Amino acid sequence: MRLDLRCSWRRTRSISSASSFTRRRWTSLLTVAMVLALSTLLDATEVDAKGVVTPRTKDDKVIEMAVTMAGSSDNIDETRKKPNKRNKTYQEPEVESLLADFDHDGHVGRREIQQIKDKLHHLLDTDDSGGLDLSELKTRALTDQDVDAALKKLDRDHDAVISWKELDERWESVGSEMTVDEVADWIAYAVQLPQYSEVFRANSISGYTFPLLMANDGARLQEIGVNSELHRHQLAMFLQMKYLGMGRKPETAVSSVCTVEGMTAQNKVLLQIAWVPAENSPQRYQLERRSPGETTWMPVFSGADTEFxxxxxxxxxxxxxxxxxxxxxxxxxxxxxxDDAYATVASSDSSVIGSSPPLLPSSGKSRSSRSPSSQSKHKRNPEVDVDYTDAENADSGDDDFDHRW
Structure with a gap:
């Protein structure tokens, strides 16, 4: 009897275990089927939904965060991509002259800027070797000092070759230094062709445009009104020498002073501005003036004299x-x-000043020679300020020499 009960209990237990196993198996299969169905549904249907989560901060300000879901990685919002330090947005130089507007759309774009650089490469690198070697530099230099100066300013890796990359760096350097106004003054006072100063200004010629005007012995200069073949040749030569850094900027005057010379017949103040050059070699000077509160400098003198x-x-x-x-x-x-000169006028007795004979009518004048007494006035004036922060004039390599043409 006990044996029969044991057999019956074992059969019942086996049936129960089998039934439980079957249920678990079906549950697992059902779960797998649901997962597969959901995956298939997601793969078949592209989900491109944007939701906005608007959590609130303690000061009750709303901050919106865009959440993007997409079935394809190509549709991921660009704002979610990590910034690449190597691919920072590059600000192209602003080329104002429409001489570089090759597609005539009224704007000089990135493609045209690259065309300017390409023209510069092929203009200077005549054998298309990828850079200017010593032989190519010597064909453009007047002296060995020219070659040394060009290498000093442009050859950054000191391999005696000015690569296209180094030419591009020089293009950007000259372009940022030689603004439209700077070029206009440079034409007048350095090149000494003042009749073309306003022509360059009117055509917005800056250092960025120089490569277009250097080619073919300055042929395109005729487009802006330089009709003289001699002047075109001279300008093209100056532009090329400037671009290749073949020269040296002059030093500032050693000292300068402003004194009162007397009064004119019209009771106006006669001021003498005098200076001592830093170099014995011939220089040219530009003197401008303005009243306090004015923003524009007015030219009053230019020439080789050292007094005005x-x-x-x-x-x-x-x-x-x-x-x-x-x-x-x-x-x-x-x-x-x-300031000291005006203080002298204010403190002096008017009758003493009035008794002085008038030196000039009512217009300024330069004096080419100085008396010994005026020479003694040339001492360091604490009222003189030198603008060393002039960014467009800064060029650490311009300390070699100067051509006298």
Missing amino acids: LDVVEPDQHMVYRLTTWNSYGRSPHTTVRC
Whole structure:
């Protein structure tokens, strides 16, 4: 009897275990089927839904965060991509002259900027070797000093070859330094062709446009109004020498002073502005002035003299700006203030000043020679400021020499 009960219990237990196993198996199969069905559904249907989550901060300000879901990685929002430091947005230089507008759309774009660089490469690298070697530099240089200066300013890796990359760097350097206004002054005072100064300004010629005007002995200069073949050749030569860094900017004046020379017959103040050159070699000077509160400098003198007599109203506290030029470029600006001179006028007895004979009518004049007494006035003036922060004039390599043409 006990044996029969054991057999019956074992059969019942086996049936129960089999039934439980079957249920678990079907449950597992059903779960797998549901997962497969869901995966198939997601693969078959592209989901491109955007939701907006708007959590609130403590000060009750709403911050919106875009959440993007997509079945394809190509549709991922660009804002979710990690920034690549190597692919930072490059700000192209602004080329103003429409001489570089090759597609005539009224704008000089990135493709046209590359065309300018390509023209520069092929203009200077005549054998298309990928850079200017010594032989190519010598064909454009007047002396060995020219070659040394070009290598010093442009050859960054010191391999005696100016690569296209180094030419591109020079293009950007000259372009940023030689603005439209700077080029106009450079044409007038360095190249000494002042009749074309406003022509260059009107056509927005900057250092970025130089390669277009250097080619074919300055042929495109005729498009902007330089009709003289001799002047085109001269300008093209200066542009090329400037681009290759073959020269040296002059130093600022050693000292300068502003003194009162007397009064004119019209009771105006006669000011003498004088300076001592930094170099014995011939220089050219540009003197400008403006009143306090004015933003524009007005030219009053240019030439080789080192003195200038100006006639101003007694209540006009003029400030002067002196610049030294050579055939390569200019020095930093020197600001000459006349505060001490005006103080002398204010403190002097009017009858004493009035008794002095008038030296000039009512217009300024330069004096080419100086008396010994005026030479003694040339001492360091604490009122003189040198503008060394002039960014467009900064060129650490311009310390070699100067051509006198």
